[in-house]
Each structure stands twice: as structure tokens, then as C-alpha cells.
Amino acid sequence: MSTDSNHQPDSGHAVALRAERRWAIFAVGLIVLMLAVVVFSGLHWAMMPPSRVETSDPARLQLSGEFVEDNLGSAVQPDGSVIVRFIAQQYAFTPQCLLVPADTPITIRTTSADVVHGLLVTDTNINTMVVPGYVATLNTQFDHPADHAMPCHEFCGFGHQTMWAHVKVIDKAAFFEQARQSRRLSCVSR
Numbered sequence: 001m002s003t004d005s006n007h008q009p010d011s012g013h014a015v016a017l018r019a020e021r022r023w024a025i026f027a028v029g030l031i032v033l034m035l036a037v038v039v040f041s042g043l044h045w046a047m048m049p050p051s052r053v054e055t056s057d058p059a060r061l062q063l064s065g066e067f068v069e070d071n072l073g074s075a076v077q078p079d080g081s082v083i084v085r086f087i088a089q090q091y092a093f094t095p096q097c098l099l100v101p102a103d104t105p106i107t108i109r110t111t112s113a114d115v116v117h118g119l120l121v122t123d124t125n126i127n128t129m130v131v132p133g134y135v136a137t138l139n140t141q142f143d144h145p146a147d148h149a150m151p152c153h154e155f156c157g158f159g160h161q162t163m164w165a166h167v168k169v170i171d172k173a174a175f176f177e178q179a180r181q182s183r184r185l186s187c188v189s190r
Contacts, residue, residue, distance in 0.1 A: 054135040056111045061087060066135075067111060073186040074099050076179045081105040088130045089113035091159035093150065097166045097187030101175035102145050108138040118154030121167050129154060142169040 061067045067087055073095050074084045082104055087094045089112065100106055110119060110130050117130040123146070128136050152163035168187050178185055 054137070055133055056135050058111070058113050058132040061111065061113050066109070069094075070184065073184040074175075074179075075184055076176065081107065082175075083107045083109065085109045086165075087111060087113055088117035088119065088152065088163075090115060090157050091152075091163045093152075093163070093165035095165075095186040097168060098150070099168050099170065099175070099178075099185045099187050100142060101172040102142050102169050103172050104141065104175075106140050106142070108140065109135055111135045115156050116154055117152045117156050117163070120151055120153045122149045122151075124148065127153075142167075145169050145171055 056065070056067065062069055067085060072085050072087065074082055077083055082100060084098055084100060084106060086098060088110060108126070111134065112130045112132040114132060116132070118128075119130050119136065120127050124140070124142070126138055126140055128138060130136050146169050148167040148169070150165040150167050152160060156163065166187065175185070
């Protein structure tokens with residue numbers, strides 16, 4: 001024990017308590033600020049979707065525009081890349097089979113004609129939601145020829161379990177040879 005009269009035994013405890021209080025207030029303030037940002041962002045995005053999201057009119061998909069029937073399937077772009085367009089609708093993908101080349105940049109563009117669908121290409125990292133009124137765009141590349149299943153993975157109604165399509169990846173040279181003969185390709189056009 002100290003005999004110094006200026007020494008107060010609880011002064012260290014009081015300093016630590018004040019420091020802990022300050023850090024606790026700082027932590028609570030930080031959490032409140034982050035929650036406010038999350039709420040503001042959620043409300044802002046809900047009221048105003050981002051401008052880079054493309055929209056479509058589900059009622060007019062097959063009548064005019066990008067998703068008319070003779071524009072669906074795979075097509076070669078002037079830069080040598082491939083664009084694939086298809087529609088998801090209860091309970092099928094149109095077209096049912098997508099033909100794509102291996103080792104080539106591919107842009108997949110899809111939309112829904114009716115309800116929310118899920119797009120999944122097995123054995124790849126392709127996975128997205130297909131929402132009516134919006135165009136989902138994915139950029140990918142398949143390394144080698146293969147067959148992939150493409151099920152709808154979002155419950156879309158009582159026929160959901162029958163909603164499957166196929167992605168057939170073929171040799172690059174064979175694909176481009178077929179593309180010279182036909183503007184739009186699908187597995188049926190082979």
C-alpha cells in the first residue's frame with residue numbers, strides 16, 4: 001500500500017471505464033450508421049432501379065424487338081464473339097437447346113415472359129435470376145465441347161420440374177462453319 005496522499009486507488013479504474021464507454025459509443029454509432037446506409041440503399045434501389053439495367057415488355061416479347069422468335073438462339077457478332085438469346089416462360093426455355101462454340105467469348109441474353117425463373121447451367125458458374133420486364137446479361141466462355149443441362153432453379157409454378165433446356169458446346173471450327181450457312185443457330189438447325 002502506498003502512503004502517498006495524492007494516489008487514489010480507483011483512478012485507474014475510472015480512466016479505463018471512460019475509455020471503454022467512449023469505444024462502446026463509437027461502436028454503437030458505427031453500427032447505427034451502417035444500418036442507416038443499408039436502409040437508405042435498400043429503399044433507394046427499390047424505388048429507382050439502376051439505370052444500367054435493361055428492361056423489356058413481357059407482353060410484347062415475341063412481337064417485336066430483340067426477343068422475336070427468329071432472333072432467338074446463337075448468332076455470331078461482327079467481332080467474332082457469340083450472342084445467345086432465349087426466353088424463359090412457364091414451363092420451357094425457348095429455344096430448348098442452345099448451341100455454342102468452345103473457347104469463344106459468349107454473351108447470354110435472356111428475359112422472362114411471365115414469372116421469375118432461375119437460370120443455371122450445370123458444371124459452370126452460370127447462375128442468375130430471370131425476371132419479367134428485365135434482361136439478364138451474362139458473359140462467359142466454355143473451355144471445351146460438352147453437354148450441359150440448364151434447369152430452372154426458381155419455383156415458377158406446378159410445371160416447374162419439367163422446365164429444362166440444354167447447352168450443347170461444340171468445337172469452335174464446326175460452330176463457325178454452321179454459322180456461315182445459317183444466321184441463327186440452335187441444336188435443331190444442325
